[in-house]
Amino acid sequence: MELLCNAPAHASVPDRYVFPPEKRAALQLDGVDGPDDGVTLPVVDLHRAALSGDDGLRRRVAEEIVRAGKEFGFFQVVNHGVGEDVVRGFRDAAAEFFAMPVEEKMPYCSDDQSKPFRLASSTSYDKSETRYWRDYLKLQCHPVSDELVRHWPMEPTSFRPRLAEFSEAAHELAQTLLSLVAEGLGLRADFFAGDLSGGETQMNVNYYPPCPDPSLTLGLLPHCDRHLLTVLSQGDVAGLQARYNGRWLLVRPVPGAFVINFGHQMEIVTNGALASVEHRAITNSAVARMSVATLIMPKMECRIGPAPEMVDDETNPAKFREFVFSEFMEAYNTAAASREDVLDSFRIHRD
Numbered sequence: 001m002e003l004l005c006n007a008p009a010h011a012s013v014p015d016r017y018v019f020p021p022e023k024r025a026a027l028q029l030d031g032v033d034g035p036d037d038g039v040t041l042p043v044v045d046l047h048r049a050a051l052s053g054d055d056g057l058r059r060r061v062a063e064e065i066v067r068a069g070k071e072f073g074f075f076q077v078v079n080h081g082v083g084e085d086v087v088r089g090f091r092d093a094a095a096e097f098f099a100m101p102v103e104e105k106m107p108y109c110s111d112d113q114s115k116p117f118r119l120a121s122s123t124s125y126d127k128s129e130t131r132y133w134r135d136y137l138k139l140q141c142h143p144v145s146d147e148l149v150r151h152w153p154m155e156p157t158s159f160r161p162r163l164a165e166f167s168e169a170a171h172e173l174a175q176t177l178l179s180l181v182a183e184g185l186g187l188r189a190d191f192f193a194g195d196l197s198g199g200e201t202q203m204n205v206n207y208y209p210p211c212p213d214p215s216l217t218l219g220l221l222p223h224c225d226r227h228l229l230t231v232l233s234q235g236d237v238a239g240l241q242a243r244y245n246g247r248w249l250l251v252r253p254v255p256g257a258f259v260i261n262f263g264h265q266m267e268i269v270t271n272g273a274l275a276s277v278e279h280r281a282i283t284n285s286a287v288a289r290m291s292v293a294t295l296i297m298p299k300m301e302c303r304i305g306p307a308p309e310m311v312d313d314e315t316n317p318a319k320f321r322e323f324v325f326s327e328f329m330e331a332y333n334t335a336a337a338s339r340e341d342v343l344d345s346f347r348i349h350r351d
């Protein structure tokens with residue numbers, strides 16, 4: 001398998017990574033202050049420590065999240081309660097993994113999507129010839145059990161304990177966010193608990209080495225996440241862009257923050273109120289970038305459809321039909337992650 005992290009630093013971009021001009025990222029990192037007109041994503045202070053004892057504060061935070069979610073579909077959170085050491089601990093372990101010698105990583109290389117831990121490169125969604133400037137770990141990270149941990153690598157030795165710790169913390173944050181989203185929408189606080197968010201949580205650890213010519217390449221294709229909610233640590237190197245009013249908005253790194261965005265299931269359950277927004281990753285020539293995305297998802301057999309509370313037959317009829325989550329997962333693969341193609345098979349079309 002061809003991995004970028006195995007190669008010595010690249011002096012030039014090999015042809016198979018060069019996108020045709022119409023697919024290249026028009027907006028480069030050093031041009032961000034121009035094209036995005038100073039629009040920045042909301043940064044929500046979760047006041048995590050005070051949240052459970054202060055109902056007024058809780059309501060304000062919940063409203064702020066829903067407002068940000070409705071306008072951007074993306075926001076960042078600070079004071080989120082996940083310890084800096086927990087985040088740094090796992091990010092360091094993952095960076096060490098990518099830096100290990102080829103022979104030690106090779107046993108994990110696989111394109112078999114059913115594996116609970118694997119290392120791969122580019123993406124499995126875009127079937128065109130051009131490769132994305134990205135290596136990634138795709139792994140199952142929650143619930144943490146002895147059986148699951150056995151699939152995680154033994155080396156570096158910090159990997160298993162730091163991942164277990166990070167995974168629990170990210171999961172807890174996700175549950176807090178989901179209850180705030182529910183409250184902000186006027187739903188029961190435990191609306192998303194149970195099967196809707198109780199599937200096996202997956203994680204993408206994306207590694208984008210420095211690229212000699214970012215104007216020719218892409219780190220990750222434009223896509224929406226297919227799950228319910230994504231909790232992303234992007235570290236301090238920029239590269240994530242979200243679609244906003246027909247443009248690409250750079251998600252500026254905020255120290256210690258998590259970037260939160262909604263997946264397709266959130267859009268469907270809320271009948272379009274909280275949309276799943278397209279995003280992509282661009283490359284840069286200066287430093288390697290690593291992002292860690294924790295993807296909260298429903299149980300495979302969970303029935304999904306717009307919540308009755310989010311639908312009004314007269315003014316806001318259901319936009320999506322009901323389905324079983326496993327059906328959606330299949331459709332997403334077939335539609336190669338394209339937002340409209342995948343949602344189209346679940347949309348109710350009215351004349």
Ligand SMILES: O=C(O)CCC(=O)C(=O)O
Pocket residue numbers: 204206220225232234239240279280281291293
């Ligand atoms: O690298 C990033 O910031 C984006 C990652 C992402 O969108 C994903 O893993 O689904």
Ligand SMILES: [Fe+2]
Pocket residue numbers: 223224225279293
């Ligand atoms: Fe994503």
